[in-house]
Amino acid sequence: MSAPTRTVDLTRVVAELRRSLPGWLAGRRWYAGKQGEGQHPPPVEPVLADLLHPGDPALVQLVVRAGRRGHEEWYQVLVGVGRETAGAPAGDTLIGRVPEPDGPGLLLYEATADPRLMSRLLARLAARDTDGQVECHRPAGAEFPLGLPARVITAEQSNTSVAFGDRLMLKVLRRLVPGPHPELELLTALERDGDVPSARPLAWMRTTDAFPAGPTTLAVLQEFVPSRGDGWSLATAQAAECVGGDCASVAPLGGFAEESRALGRATARVHTALARQLGSRELGPEEARALAAELTGRLEQALEEVPELLPYARQLRTLHQDLPELAGRGHRPLVQRVHGDLHLGQVLRAPHGWVLIDFEGEPGHPLEERRRPRPAVRDVAAMLRSFDYAAHHALFEVLGGPSARRGGRPARRAAAWAVHNRRAFSEGYAEAGGADPRRSPVLLRAFEADKAVYEAVYEARNRPDWLPIPLAAIRRLVHERPSAA
Numbered sequence: 001m002s003a004p005t006r007t008v009d010l011t012r013v014v015a016e017l018r019r020s021l022p023g024w025l026a027g028r029r030w031y032a033g034k035q036g037e038g039q040h041p042p043p044v045e046p047v048l049a050d051l052l053h054p055g056d057p058a059l060v061q062l063v064v065r066a067g068r069r070g071h072e073e074w075y076q077v078l079v080g081v082g083r084e085t086a087g088a089p090a091g092d093t094l095i096g097r098v099p100e101p102d103g104p105g106l107l108l109y110e111a112t113a114d115p116r117l118m119s120r121l122l123a124r125l126a127a128r129d130t131d132g133q134v135e136c137h138r139p140a141g142a143e144f145p146l147g148l149p150a151r152v153i154t155a156e157q158s159n160t161s162v163a164f165g166d167r168l169m170l171k172v173l174r175r176l177v178p179g180p181h182p183e184l185e186l187l188t189a190l191e192r193d194g195d196v197p198s199a200r201p202l203a204w205m206r207t208t209d210a211f212p213a214g215p216t217t218l219a220v221l222q223e224f225v226p227s228r229g230d231g232w233s234l235a236t237a238q239a240a241e242c243v244g245g246d247c248a249s250v251a252p253l254g255g256f257a258e259e260s261r262a263l264g265r266a267t268a269r270v271h272t273a274l275a276r277q278l279g280s281r282e283l284g285p286e287e288a289r290a291l292a293a294e295l296t297g298r299l300e301q302a303l304e305e306v307p308e309l310l311p312y313a314r315q316l317r318t319l320h321q322d323l324p325e326l327a328g329r330g331h332r333p334l335v336q337r338v339h340g341d342l343h344l345g346q347v348l349r350a351p352h353g354w355v356l357i358d359f360e361g362e363p364g365h366p367l368e369e370r371r372r373p374r375p376a377v378r379d380v381a382a383m384l385r386s387f388d389y390a391a392h393h394a395l396f397e398v399l400g401g402p403s404a405r406r407g408g409r410p411a412r413r414a415a416a417w418a419v420h421n422r423r424a425f426s427e428g429y430a431e432a433g434g435a436d437p438r439r440s441p442v443l444l445r446a447f448e449a450d451k452a453v454y455e456a457v458y459e460a461r462n463r464p465d466w467l468p469i470p471l472a473a474i475r476r477l478v479h480e481r482p483s484a485a
C-alpha cells in the first residue's frame, strides 16, 4: 500500500462519525434501526473502527451498534476520508466533515461510491490481509484480477454491491449478523457440488473472534454473472406486453412460459445440489408443530403491524393447522437448506440459462430461522408469489398506477399470465427432479400465505402503494382450494 502523506487521526474521524452517522443512517434503505423509534435520530455506538487504508483518500471500516442492550443491531459503514480539495462527493454519499486548523478539512463519505477505495478493498481480499480486527479469506485456487474498474450497483438493496468490470461482484453487508453467513455457506456448498447455476464465491472478509458479538461476515466477493437482465425486468416487460393486449401475437399468453419453465428447472437443480451437499431429512412431527407455531407467530406479529390483514386473520390461522397432521402421515415432507428469499429479482438470465443469486434469506428474519432446513416447496411458493407480483406490476403499468380502477380485460389477461407462468415454473421444477409442488398443496398454500403475509409487512413499510398485491393473494389463498398454480 502507498505510504500516507499525512496520517488520518482516527479518533477525530470516529468522533465526527458518532455525531453525524445517526442522521445519515436514518436515510439508508438498508438501515432498519427500529429500536430507535421515538428518539430521532437513533443513537449508534462505534464498536469497530479500522483504518484499512491510510492514504488520501483513506478508508475506514466502521461497525456500529444500534439499539438498546439485548436488542442490538450491528451495521457496517465503509467510510472514505478525503481532503476537501479532492472534490466533494455527490449528494447523500456525504456523511460528515472534520475541520482542520492548518488546512482544508476532511470529508467523510460513503466509500462504496469511490472506485479507488473499492480497488484497495479488493486488493486486501486478494492479499488475505489479516491486520487489525478484520480477517480476509481467499480459498486456495480462487484467483481474481485486480485493476478492473469498480462501480456501485444502484438497485435498491438490503446490502451494497460493487461490480469490478464484468468479472467480480463484491457484496458489502450492511446489517451484520454474527454467525455463519447463509450466502457464503450456500454458495460454497453449490460450488463444491459442481454443475449448478450459481456464482462461485472467491473471497470474504469477517471480524476476528475478538469482535464482541462473535465472528461476523462483513463482505463476500463472488463471480460476476453476465446476463441479459434479472427475472423481474424480463418478466415484467413481457407481462406488460401481454396485459396491454399483445398476448396472441407471441406464444400462448405471451411467450415467457419457456423461461419460467427453465427457471423451474434451475431452481430444482439448486435444491438437489443443496440437499446432496448439506443433507435432507424428513420433517418430524415435533418440527412440524414448531413450523406451524413459527408461521402463526409471524402472522400474529404482522397482524399487529398491518391492520389491512385483520379481515383474513382467522382463515390465515387455519392454513397452519394442517401442517402437524401432514408430518404425521406416511409421506413426510423432506426438509433441507433452501434459498430462503427466492423471487424474480434474485435470478439472472445468463447466456447459458438462469442463475440464482442472493442466498442470504429474508433479511428481516433471525439468522437461526434463515439457516433452518425447510421443505424446498417454500422457495417454490416464494417464486410463485413473484409471478403474481410481475402480473400485477404489468397491470399497474397498463392501467397507469396501483390506484387505478382494476377489472376488465387487462386484469383478466394479467391473471391468466400469472396462472400460466406459475404453472410452467412448477412443471419445469418437477421435470428437473424436484418434488412436484402440486403434490404438496397444503404446504404450498401455507408457505404462499406466509410469504404474502411477509410481503404485506414489507410493502406496508417500504411501498404502501403495493400493499394491494399481497392482500389480493391472501384473499385468493384463503378462499381457494389448495392447488399449485
Ligand SMILES: Nc1ncnc2c1ncn2[C@@H]1O[C@H](COP(=O)(O)OP(=O)(O)O)[C@@H](O)[C@H]1O
Pocket (backbone or CB within 6 Å): 153, 155, 157, 158, 159, 160, 161, 169, 171, 199, 222, 223, 224, 225, 226, 230, 345, 346, 348, 357, 358, 359, 360
Ligand atoms: N454474482 C452476480 N453477478 C452479477 N450481478 C449480480 C451478482 N450478484 C448480485 N448481482 C446484482 O446486484 C443486485 C443486488 O444483489 P443481491 O445479492 O440481490 O443484493 P441484496 O442482498 O442487497 O438484495 C442484483 O439484483 C443483481 O442485479
Ligand SMILES: O=P(O)(O)O[C@H]1O[C@H](CO)[C@@H](O[C@H]2O[C@H](CO)[C@@H](O)[C@H](O)[C@H]2O)[C@H](O)[C@H]1O
Pocket (backbone or CB within 6 Å): 156, 157, 158, 232, 341, 343, 344, 345, 358, 361, 362, 363, 382, 385, 386, 387, 389, 390, 455, 458
Ligand atoms: O431486498 P431483497 O431482494 O432481499 O428482498 C426484499 O425486497 C423485495 C423487493 O425488492 C421483496 O420482494 C417482493 O417484491 C418483488 C418485486 O419488487 C417480487 O418479485 C417478490 O415476489 C416480492 O416478494 C422481498 O420480499 C424482500 O425480502
